[in-house]
Amino acid sequence: MPDQLIFAMEVFLNGLMAGVLYALVALGFVLIYKASGIFNYAQGVMALFAAMTLVGIMNGQVPFAHLINAIFGTHVHYFGWNVPALVAIVLTMGVMVLLAWCVQRFVMRHLVGQEPIILFMATIGLAYFLEGVADLMWGSEIKTLDVGLPQGINLWIDESTFNIFGYGFFIDNLDIVATVIAALLVAALVAFSQYTKQGRAMRAVADDHQAALSVGISLNFIWVMVWSVAGFVALVAGIMWGTKSGVQFSLSLIALKALPVLMLGGFTSIPGAIVGGLIIGVGEKLFEFAVGPLVGGATENWFAYVLALIFLVFRPQGLFGEKIIERV
Amino acid sequence: MKKQLATMALGALMAAGPAMADLVFPSLSYRTGPYAAGGIPFADGYADYFTLLNERDGGIGGVPAKVIECETGYNTEKGVECYESTKGEGALVYQPLSTGITYQLIPKTTADNIPMHTMGYGRTSAKNGDVFSHTFNYPANYWDGASGAINYLLEENGGDLSGKKIALVYHNSAYGKEPIRTLEELSAKHGFELVALPVDHPGQEQKSQWLQIRRDRPDFVLMWGWGVMNQVAVQEAANIRFPMENFIGIWWSGAEHDVMPAGDAANGYKALTFHNVGSDYPLYDDLQKYVIDAGKAAGAGDQVGTVLYNRGLYAAMLAAEAAKKAQEISGKADITSGDMRDGMEALEMTEEKMAELGLPNFGPTFSVSCDNHGGDALVGVTQWDAASKTWTLISEFKPTDGDVIGPLVADDSAAYAAENNIASRCN
Numbered sequence: 001m002p003d004q005l006i007f008a009m010e011v012f013l014n015g016l017m018a019g020v021l022y023a024l025v026a027l028g029f030v031l032i033y034k035a036s037g038i039f040n041y042a043q044g045v046m047a048l049f050a051a052m053t054l055v056g057i058m059n060g061q062v063p064f065a066h067l068i069n070a071i072f073g074t075h076v077h078y079f080g081w082n083v084p085a086l087v088a089i090v091l092t093m094g095v096m097v098l099l100a101w102c103v104q105r106f107v108m109r110h111l112v113g114q115e116p117i118i119l120f121m122a123t124i125g126l127a128y129f130l131e132g133v134a135d136l137m138w139g140s141e142i143k144t145l146d147v148g149l150p151q152g153i154n155l156w157i158d159e160s161t162f163n164i165f166g167y168g169f170f171i172d173n174l175d176i177v178a179t180v181i182a183a184l185l186v187a188a189l190v191a192f193s194q195y196t197k198q199g200r201a202m203r204a205v206a207d208d209h210q211a212a213l214s215v216g217i218s219l220n221f222i223w224v225m226v227w228s229v230a231g232f233v234a235l236v237a238g239i240m241w242g243t244k245s246g247v248q249f250s251l252s253l254i255a256l257k258a259l260p261v262l263m264l265g266g267f268t269s270i271p272g273a274i275v276g277g278l279i280i281g282v283g284e285k286l287f288e289f290a291v292g293p294l295v296g297g298a299t300e301n302w303f304a305y306v307l308a309l310i311f312l313v314f315r316p317q318g319l320f321g322e323k324i325i326e327r328v
Numbered sequence: 329m330k331k332q333l334a335t336m337a338l339g340a341l342m343a344a345g346p347a348m349a350d351l352v353f354p355s356l357s358y359r360t361g362p363y364a365a366g367g368i369p370f371a372d373g374y375a376d377y378f379t380l381l382n383e384r385d386g387g388i389g390g391v392p393a394k395v396i397e398c399e400t401g402y403n404t405e406k407g408v409e410c411y412e413s414t415k416g417e418g419a420l421v422y423q424p425l426s427t428g429i430t431y432q433l434i435p436k437t438t439a440d441n442i443p444m445h446t447m448g449y450g451r452t453s454a455k456n457g458d459v460f461s462h463t464f465n466y467p468a469n470y471w472d473g474a475s476g477a478i479n480y481l482l483e484e485n486g487g488d489l490s491g492k493k494i495a496l497v498y499h500n501s502a503y504g505k506e507p508i509r510t511l512e513e514l515s516a517k518h519g520f521e522l523v524a525l526p527v528d529h530p531g532q533e534q535k536s537q538w539l540q541i542r543r544d545r546p547d548f549v550l551m552w553g554w555g556v557m558n559q560v561a562v563q564e565a566a567n568i569r570f571p572m573e574n575f576i577g578i579w580w581s582g583a584e585h586d587v588m589p590a591g592d593a594a595n596g597y598k599a600l601t602f603h604n605v606g607s608d609y610p611l612y613d614d615l616q617k618y619v620i621d622a623g624k625a626a627g628a629g630d631q632v633g634t635v636l637y638n639r640g641l642y643a644a645m646l647a648a649e650a651a652k653k654a655q656e657i658s659g660k661a662d663i664t665s666g667d668m669r670d671g672m673e674a675l676e677m678t679e680e681k682m683a684e685l686g687l688p689n690f691g692p693t694f695s696v697s698c699d700n701h702g703g704d705a706l707v708g709v710t711q712w713d714a715a716s717k718t719w720t721l722i723s724e725f726k727p728t729d730g731d732v733i734g735p736l737v738a739d740d741s742a743a744y745a746a747e748n749n750i751a752s753r754c755n
């Protein structure tokens with residue numbers, strides 16, 4: 001088999017893995033949009049906030065230490081204990097639920113019935129507010145996140161492919177873990193929305209707010225629940241991306257990677273987010289491999305959007321999005 | 329009544345303006361945003377050095393130093409706003425801490441007669457003081473960095489790089505592209521193959537670049553990165569098992585936070601530098617006594633001795649020494665920004681002077697002149713030890729290839745002079 005074809009296969013597989021990571025971020029957007037029609041600009045910052053909170057809890061960091069020290073003249077920074085990763089994840093989830101309640105209670109509840117653009121603007125404000133709170137709460141230094149996930153080349157794949165092709169493929173163990181977690185997450189989300197009372201209520205709210213209200217579904221409860229689930233997805237994305245690069249403010253920029261996925265997969269479909277992520281991941285990686293060297297490289301960022309735009313032109317609602325039919 | 333009002337207005341004006349005797353050093357810092365992890369230690373080091381001078385020596389030449397900090401968020405527009413809002417405070421010298429802000433401020437500082445120090449960043453050809461009268465980039469610039477890396481590799485490879493392959497992983501921006509021309513010239517001179525691999529901002533996803541490195545198997549990888557790009561690159565290099573001792577970053581890719589997330593896998597990674605590492609210097613004892621223990625540190629005191637804290641402190645030390653020189657030349661303690669510019673242009677850093685300051689061998693020795701605003705272009709190499717979590721200077725500050733860099737500086741500055749109608753001033 002020609003070398004270039006073998007290399008392309010390796011790039012293809014890595015593109016799939018990268019796509020899963022993009023899809024993890026996109027899922028959070030889809031959940032909130034599906035349930036409330038809000039494009040949550042703050043989803044990337046939520047991933048950052050969740051990851052910072054997780055590291056802070058694991059390291060026994062005193063939240064708002066700089067503020068406390070400035071006000072009271074103290075020098076406290078750490079409690080002096082470390083929290084096991086699993087416990088810290090549960091505690092972080094508690095913080096994300098609290099955040100969801102605050103968002104609902106102090107922001108969204110006051111904007112019920114407003115135009116979507118107003119709600120979108122509110123999430124922009126929320127993003128910057130949350131970024132500032134995260135900075136104040138945990139500090140802006142880069143933090144190492146280690147929840148025990150494996151990283152580095154998968155030796156089994158390396159050896160197996162070497163025996164077949166004479167060239168060992170590189171697949172990162174972290175990407176494999178991310179794929180498994182994403183699959184479990186999607187299965188859990190689908191099961192939740194199909195087979196639980198709360199899940200069905202969530203779908204009813206997504207279909208028609210007024211009708212859902214008329215049958216006694218609490219909009220407030222559903223929205224808190226949806227923002228909490230989106231917070232959980234943000235935490236998972238934050239763990240995966242934070243393990244790769246350390247937890248730092250650039251983590252909020254991963255939202256940029258989710259936008260073309262959403263354009264392609266549709267804003268209302270969970271499977272769409274996954275398939276969209278895979279198409280974007282594979283598309284950008286193969287394009288960089290094949291065309292990048294001819295045009296000076298660094299094509300991935302813009303090519304992902306070009307790919308999404310092409311899909312958008314032919315299918316505006318995205319691959320799996322619901323077609324909107326307005327009757328006059 | 330009118331007299332009372334006039335007195336109150338005058339009082340308010342005096343209270344609002346700086347004390348006439350203060351020597352003002354604005355600090356265009358970035359303590360917030362995506363690059364805060366790099367901005368905070370630099371800003372702390374810069375402020376702490378002046379605090380030390382005030383507390384221990386009563387200032388510079390008997391005049392207290394005053395640091396005015398302005399948050400840029402590493403954003404060019406905000407940086408220019410900071411300049412405009414602080415220049416009237418009696419600013420002596422600006423450290424923009426961003427290549428983007430530097431480019432915007434070159435004409436402004438020249439027109440306002442305020443010098444600017446862009447240490448290890450900014451417009452490389454500003455080394456030519458004959459054209460760039462108010463911009464200084466001593467002790468080293470990006471092209472010195474590129475040459476320093478190649479010189480180090482030459483030294484490690486018996487003086488011969490012919491037939492070797494060197495990959496450059498760079499931030500796809502004006503900053504990241506800076507070394508390419510120099511490396512191309514050096515590639516032609518020494519016979520190595522150069523492969524340039526751009527990484528788009530912010531650099532969180534670099535799988536394609538590192539898969540290519542794994543396929544092409546370059547002998548060495550150089551990196552011009554910043555922010556999250558550094559941490560991801562070090563991790564990806566570890567993932568593909570690229571030998572860390574063959575991976576060298578520019579000085580903006582060589583701080584503790586660049587390697588810590590990768591843990592033990594980052595062991596052996598190297599970075600260029602133009603100042604020394606650690607805190608084992610007599611000056612740091614004074615710093616502990618007069619600044620940190622006294623509760624007067626700019627930050628929490630937890631950054632002392634880190635790479636970027638040392639860089640901030642070094643920048644402040646060079647600014648203070650230039651101010652002393654300016655006081656000496658002008659014959660007055662209360663210097664102006666014009667005097668400061670003259671002081672910077674006559675600055676000479678010797679080993680004796682650094683030892684006197686309590687910072688022996690902290691930086692390269694160099695001197696500045698009218699046509700050389702870049703110093704002597706000496707570059708060192710540091711290496712990361714993951715076990716002890718420390719950087720060590722493994723190669724002393726050594727000369728770079730002036731034969732290659734000199735003509736590049738001359739070409740670029742001549743083009744700038746022609747565009748802006750700048751006449752030669754040093755002859």
